[in-house]
Amino acid sequence: MYSIYEVLNNENLNDIAQKLNVDIEELVNLNGQLDIKPGQLIIVPKNDSVYQTYIVQKGDSLYSIAQKYNIDTNTLEVLNGLDSDDYIYPNQKLLIPKENIGIYIVNNNETIADLIDSIPVGFDNLNRLNKKIYLEPNQIIIYDKKDLK
Numbered sequence: 001m002y003s004i005y006e007v008l009n010n011e012n013l014n015d016i017a018q019k020l021n022v023d024i025e026e027l028v029n030l031n032g033q034l035d036i037k038p039g040q041l042i043i044v045p046k047n048d049s050v051y052q053t054y055i056v057q058k059g060d061s062l063y064s065i066a067q068k069y070n071i072d073t074n075t076l077e078v079l080n081g082l083d084s085d086d087y088i089y090p091n092q093k094l095l096i097p098k099e100n101i102g103i104y105i106v107n108n109n110e111t112i113a114d115l116i117d118s119i120p121v122g123f124d125n126l127n128r129l130n131k132k133i134y135l136e137p138n139q140i141i142i143y144d145k146k147d148l149k
Contacts, residue, residue: 005044056092104141121147
């Protein structure tokens with residue numbers, strides 16, 4: 001999963017890599033360049049305490065990885081920006097929710113009431129773990145499974 005980062009004054013890729021605890025090489029691979037300037041928007045890996053990284057091994061499939069971590073293959077695809085017909089390859093990094101973290105993917109025309117019915121954790125829990133809830137189709141909603149009612 002990735003997010004957008006706005007480059008600050010007097011900041012270089014090394015500064016950003018150290019600040020976000022990522023490799024410069026990964027930033028270059030994501031953005032295709034080394035030269036950045038203040039105000040520029042770049043793609044950065046999302047460094048979130050709710051995800052862990054899985055390194056794809058030879059012979060892995062999305063299905064086998066999803067089974068190993070007890071998640072739905074659709075969730076794995078959405079988390080990693082993949083389509084069902086995309087190939088995965090050895091040494092590819094995939095985001096996997098950490099233990100006790102639930103992932104819900106918003107459907108068309110859902111309301112907050114629908115969301116609360118689907119994930120009975122209470123709005124405070126959802127609000128705490130999700131910076132913004134727009135209820136757009138395919139938006140990822142994170143919740144703590146320990147708080148399920």
